[in-house]
Amino acid sequence: MASLKLIFSLLAVALLSCSQPQAFPGSSFGRAAGGYTGLTPDFYRFSCPQANEIIMSVLENAITKDPRMAASLLRLHFHDCFVQGCDASVLLDDSTATRSEKNSGPNKNSLRGFEVIDEIKAKLEQVCPHTVSCADILALAARDSTVLSGGPHWEVPLGRRDSRTASLSQSNTNIPAPNSTIQTLITKFRAQGLDVEDLVALSGGHTIGAARCVTFRQRLYNQNGNNQPDVTLEKNYYNGLKVACPKVGGDNNISPLDVSSPVRFDNTYFKLLLWGKGLLSSDEVLFTGNVGKTVELVRSYAESEALFFHQFAKSMVKMGNISPLIGSKGEIRKNCRKVN
Ligand code: HEM
Incomplete structure (x- = not known):
């Protein structure tokens, strides 16, 4: 009887944990001010295990060539997150459908680092196509730039998807x-x-x-x-x-x-x-x-x-947890400058 009870309670625990989103060992789910965000540091563990390494190696080169680049990339993530959440909206160029945030008061003639993000994205597309979002690249580049400048390290919750829109007006008012x-x-x-x-x-x-x-x-x-x-x-x-x-x-x-x-x-x-x-x-x-x-x-x-x-x-x-697009929202852009 006791062993039957034990089997039942083990089953209950297993069922309960199946109904929760699964975190891999060592991961911590992202928590926004409003609660659960659905992001996790292990998001690319199986789909693109090389992502971190690729990002770090591009950054090492870029920052060696231009030490200010670390600062510029840290700022890009901030300017992304304050407009529609961290969805890489800041990276979209002007097009018939998009009024680029790059032309807002705080951004124009000021934001830098877009070419470095392009280089990272191009390398990631070669190794794991259509997998790593531009919004996650921005979050990881901000963390790695901090580390390469002698600052702290943190686990970056991942799994953000990219927006299909930008907001020039929010960029002007929110930043x-x-x-x-x-x-x-x-x-x-x-x-x-x-x-x-x-x-x-x-x-x-x-x-x-x-x-x-x-x-x-x-x-x-x-x-x-x-x-x-x-x-x-x-x-x-x-x-x-x-x-x-x-x-x-x-x-x-x-x-x-x-x-x-x-x-x-x-x-x-x-x-x-x-x-x-x-x-x-x-x-x-x-x-x-x-x-x-x-x-x-x-x-x-x-x-x-x-x-x-x-x-x-x-x-x-x-800040990185501000209104991420997750699940089937948004898309994984192939080119960070334009929607697919
Ligand atoms: C608190 C409100 C903030 C204001 C008013 C502000 C304003 C500015 C301004 C005016 C610049 C110079 C832009 C230019 O020369 O065109 C700048 C640069 C910078 N900001 Fe902020 N910022 C703020 C918060 C932040 C935050 C939260 C971060 C990141 C966590 C950040 C990171 C940076 C970095 C790293 C630079 C230098 C960028 C470079 O050298 O390319 N700022 N900020």
């Missing part, structure tokens, strides 16, 4: 501007299911890469419409920036977002904010914007790189 107030930053992140911890940690992505003069000129010459510089700028830093970014001309001159270690993923970005050396106004307001919680978080990440790395990884997974 925060560099002169956003702290309240606007908080609101725009909250609209994506991301909280203040995510905002501060993810802003730490500005530990690598650069920004054009047009994105921070206002701070140098006319912060509040009164022909005065932003008072939070440290004096020497401000003087240097004025050389790189004159009042007139030089719109596309670039300056590092983290002036002391522009290609190293570390926590100096937060230390610089304490010293008035954040490049964008949206960086500095995390510390000067009178929201106690963001000030406190900036201080703790400046103090502990480990804490920053831990939260950055967590927040990247959360």
